[in-house]
Amino acid sequence: MNFERARFNMVEQQIRPWDVLDQDVLDLLMTVKREEFVPAAHKALSFADIEIPVGCGQVMLKPNIEGKILQALPLKRSDTVLEIGSGSGYFAALLAARTDWVRTVEIERELVKFASENLNRYGVDNVVVEEGDASRGWPCHAPYDVIVVSGGVPMIPQSLLDQLKVGGRLFAFVGEAPVMEGRLVTCVAEGQFKIEDVFETVVPMLKNVQRKDEFRF
Numbered sequence: 001m002n003f004e005r006a007r008f009n010m011v012e013q014q015i016r017p018w019d020v021l022d023q024d025v026l027d028l029l030m031t032v033k034r035e036e037f038v039p040a041a042h043k044a045l046s047f048a049d050i051e052i053p054v055g056c057g058q059v060m061l062k063p064n065i066e067g068k069i070l071q072a073l074p075l076k077r078s079d080t081v082l083e084i085g086s087g088s089g090y091f092a093a094l095l096a097a098r099t100d101w102v103r104t105v106e107i108e109r110e111l112v113k114f115a116s117e118n119l120n121r122y123g124v125d126n127v128v129v130e131e132g133d134a135s136r137g138w139p140c141h142a143p144y145d146v147i148v149v150s151g152g153v154p155m156i157p158q159s160l161l162d163q164l165k166v167g168g169r170l171f172a173f174v175g176e177a178p179v180m181e182g183r184l185v186t187c188v189a190e191g192q193f194k195i196e197d198v199f200e201t202v203v204p205m206l207k208n209v210q211r212k213d214e215f216r217f
Contacts, residue, residue, distance in 0.1 A: 010047040020067035037090035085150030089115030105134035151206030
């Protein structure tokens with residue numbers, strides 16, 4: 001398989017047509033080698049327009065979704081990042097390539113090992129992979145400039161919003177099947193947030209998320 005040709009086709013035929021036009025994002029997706037993070041059994045599907053299973057009922061998101069998230073944020077070299085849901089480690093690698101450091105938290109021990117091995121083999125040295133339930137945030141290292149929730153949530157917990165710095169951005173998939181909103185939340189001042197729904201999609205739900213009737217304000 002010609003990985004470089006497949007990568008080029010992924011960017012030009014899947015990601016760019018989804019209005020991901022930020023050249024920095026497109027360059028990033030051309031640079032970080034997606035196939036290095038795909039389970040061996042699915043290597044031939046590395047650049048396909050599908051969610052790739054990584055085990056424990058989890059998936060790598062479609063390439064166009066990953067591009068839309070990166071474009072929505074956008075990232076700065078000085079940013080500190082929390083990713084909730086490590087999966088294969090690929091999206092953490094993308095985030096790390098444009099930021100200061102990334103802390104990615106994964107609830108499944110098998111995926112903690114898989115993501116850690118992938119990131120170490122690929123030489124990413126500014127990502128820390130931790131095991132735990134970060135569905136309500138990871139306060140021990142807060143606040144963060146960027147928070148990315150890699151699975152669906154019915155609503156965004158206030159505890160997560162409280163872990164954003166002023167000027168910080170949070171991206172999450174909000175709602176339930178058949179339609180979720182890819183939502184960007186920006187902390188514009190202490191306790192004040194701007195909300196933008198960027199696109200519609202459906203992704204697997206984050207494990208241990210709060211149901212709507214559990215929220216208290």
